[in-house]
Every structure is written in C-alpha cells, then in structure tokens.
Amino acid sequence: MNEQIKLSLNNLLEKLSGWLDALITNLPNLLLALLVFFVAYYLSKKISSKVTSLLSKKITQVSIRSLIGSVITIIILGIGVILALGILNLDQALNSLIAGAGVAGLAVGLALQGTLSNTFAGITLSLKNDINIEDYIESNGFAGTVTEINLRDTKIKTVDNNIVVIPNNTISSNPYKNYSLTKDLRVVVELGVGYESDLDKVEAVTRESISDLLHYRENDIEFYWLKFGDSSIDFQLRFWIQATDRFSLIRSRSRAIVALKKSFDKENINIPFPIRTIVMDQQE
Numbered sequence: 686m687n688e689q690i691k692l693s694l695n696n697l698l699e700k701l702s703g704w705l706d707a708l709i710t711n712l713p714n715l716l717l718a719l720l721v722f723f724v725a726y727y728l729s730k731k732i733s734s735k736v737t738s739l740l741s742k743k744i745t746q747v748s749i750r751s752l753i754g755s756v757i758t759i760i761i762l763g764i765g766v767i768l769a770l771g772i773l774n775l776d777q778a779l780n781s782l783i784a785g786a787g788v789a790g791l792a793v794g795l796a797l798q799g800t801l802s803n804t805f806a807g808i809t810l811s812l813k814n815d816i817n818i819e820d821y822i823e824s825n826g827f828a829g830t831v832t833e834i835n836l837r838d839t840k841i842k843t844v845d846n847n848i849v850v851i852p853n854n855t856i857s858s859n860p861y862k863n864y865s866l867t868k869d870l871r872v873v874v875e876l877g878v879g880y881e882s883d884l885d886k887v888e889a890v891t892r893e894s895i896s897d898l899l900h901y902r903e904n905d906i907e908f909y910w911l912k913f914g915d916s917s918i919d920f921q922l923r924f925w926i927q928a929t930d931r932f933s934l935i936r937s938r939s940r941a942i943v944a945l946k947k948s949f950d951k952e953n954i955n956i957p958f959p960i961r962t963i964v965m966d967q968q969e
Contacts, residue, residue, distance in 0.1 A: 718769035725765020729758040804836045806853035816856070816863060821931060824861035825851055828931060844932055864934075869925045872937045876945060877917025879955035884910070884918070887954055894948035895924055895941060916957045 733754040740753060810816050820831045822841065827849045829841035838850050864870065878887050888908050895906050907923040922945075926937045949956055 715773065718772040721772060722765050722769045725761055725768070729761035729765075732761060733758045803838065803853040806857040807834060807836050807839070810834060810839070810853060810857060815866070816861075817865070820863055820865035822861055822863045822865075823931070824856050825859055827851065864928075864931055868927055870928045870934050872924055872926055872934060872941060874922045874938055874941050874945070875911070875919060876922070877914055877919040877956065878949070879916075879957045880918060882918070882954055886952070887920070890948050890952050890954065891920075891922055891945060894944045895922065916959055 736757055737754040816822060816831060816834065816839070818831055818834065822828070822831060824841075827841060827843065829843035829847075829849060831839060832842050832848070833840040834853075836853075838852050839856055841849050841851065843849060878884075891908060892906050905925055909921045909923075911919040911921050913919075922941070924941075926933065928934060928937070946956070948954075
C-alpha cells in the first residue's frame with residue numbers, strides 16, 4: 686500500500702516537473718501572448734470609443750451606435766485571441782475554436798434570422814440618413830413623425846397621437862415617403878365655376894387671393910383649366926409651401942379653399958352645385 690502511494694506521488698511530481706519545465710520553456714511565448722491580448726483589448730476599447738464618437742455626428746440613435754461599437758470590440762478581441770493562441774502553438778485548440786464558432790454562429794443566425802434582419806435594416810436606415818428622428822414619413826399604410834429608431838423597429842407618432850411600431854425590415858424592404866427630405870411641398874386644389882363666368886377674371890382673382898394669403902410670387906402659382914364638367918368649368922390650382930410634414934399640406938389646402946370662397950363671393954363668381962336634370966315622360 687505504501688509503495689503504491691509512493692509510486693503515485695512520484696508520478697505526480699514527475700508530471701508537475703514536466704509542466705514546470707514546459708512553463709519555463711514557453712514563458713517567453715506566454716508573456717508575448719498575454720501582451721498581444723492586452724494590446725488587442727486596449728485597441729478595441731480605443732477604436733470602439735473613437736468610432737462611436739465619430740458616428741454620433743451621423744447616427745442619432747444611441748442603441749445603434751452602441752451596437753456598432755460592440756461589434757468592433759468583439760472583432761478586435763477575436764483577432765487578439767487568435768494571434769495569442771497562434772503564438773502559444775495551440776493550433777489544435779485554435780482550429781476547434783474556429784470550427785465551434787462557425788457552428789454556433791450558424792445556429793444563432795438561423796434562430797435569430799428575423800431579429801438580425803431588423804437589426805441590420807435599422808443600421809442601414811441610420812447610415813443612409815433617409816429617415817431621422819422628427820421626420821414625417823408614410824410607410825406601410827401609416828403616417829406620422831418618427832420618434833425612435835432602435836435595433837428592432839421604428840416608432841412613429843400619428844396625427845391622432847397614437848404610436849405605431851413598424852419593424853425595420855418592413856420599412857427598408859417597402860416603399861416609404863419622407864416629407865422631411867425636401868423643404869417645399871406642392872398644394873393642389875381643384876374647383877369649378879359656373880359656365881357664365883369670365884374665365885380670365887376667375888384666374889386673376891384666384892392668383893390674387895392665393896398670393897395675398899401665402900405671400901408667394903406670381904410665378905410660384907400654377908393655374909390650369911381642366912375640363913367642361915357637368916355643371917361647371919373645372920380648374921386646378923397648384924402652389925408651393927415651405928413645409929416638411931403632411932399636416933402643413935392639409936392646413937395650407939384648407940386655408941386656400943377658405944380664401945378662394947371668400948374672394949369668389951366678393952367678386953360674384955359662382956361655384957355651382959352639382960346639377961342633375963331629370964326628364965319624365967308624360968303619358969296621356
């Protein structure tokens with residue numbers, strides 16, 4: 686029994702001695718590997734912080750800036766780990782690590798396909814600068830002001846003060862209209878006047894009433910006669926306003942209609958009601 690214990694102790698001492706020899710022999714490589722890892726860690730923090738700071742001028746969404754910074758940190762740390770394992774001659778462990786990361790990445794990618802799609806769509810929307818906070822947009826049948834763009838969805842506030850949450854991938858893969866990308870919007874008003882009206886006078890009164898209302902130059906107002914209607918001669922009025930949201934468009938059209946009605950009443954220009962004539966046969 687004592688001899689067996691002594692034999693086990695000798696084997697243990699030999700094993701520890703071998704490990705110590707290997708540690709002393711590989712000590713320079715170990716120190717160099719640690720140095721490489723800590724340099725990679727330092728660089729990851731510095732580069733991530735610098736990139737995040739630069740992105741703050743272009744991307745207003747904090748969550749997306751943080752995600753990009755985290756991805757940069759992970760990539761640089763991963764490179765540092767690979768270099769450190771290579772210095773320690775742990776090629777087998779390195780190959781196993783890469784293979785395991787590939788399998789795990791594939792499994793995670795399949796499981797989070799929808800989430801990753803929305804995440805990358807959110808990053809793309811932010812980098813393209815097509816949609817920003819406070820922009821007024823129309824997308825997927827909803828219209829409102831953008832209040833938040835995060836890693837998964839975009840929130841907009843409609844004119845009736847409701848919050849609509851739209852997945853980022855749905856926005857990026859479908860047409861959307863951003864009223865805030867341009868400073869001018871065109872207002873279109875269609876109206877009809879009676880057949881007895883002086884058409885030149887109608888056009889002059891229309892231009893004058895809109896000019897007085899919106900203080901636009903005459904060349905900014907477009908007037909076109911459209912057709913001979915059933916009970917009126919119809920025309921179309923088009924003018925520009927400085928606005929970046931649809932509500933301003935609706936409000937300007939409303940003001941224009943009121944101004945036209947007052948001007949036409951003052952000048953005795955008739956806006957006829959729809960007229961339908963019914964002819965009935967009289968049987969004797």
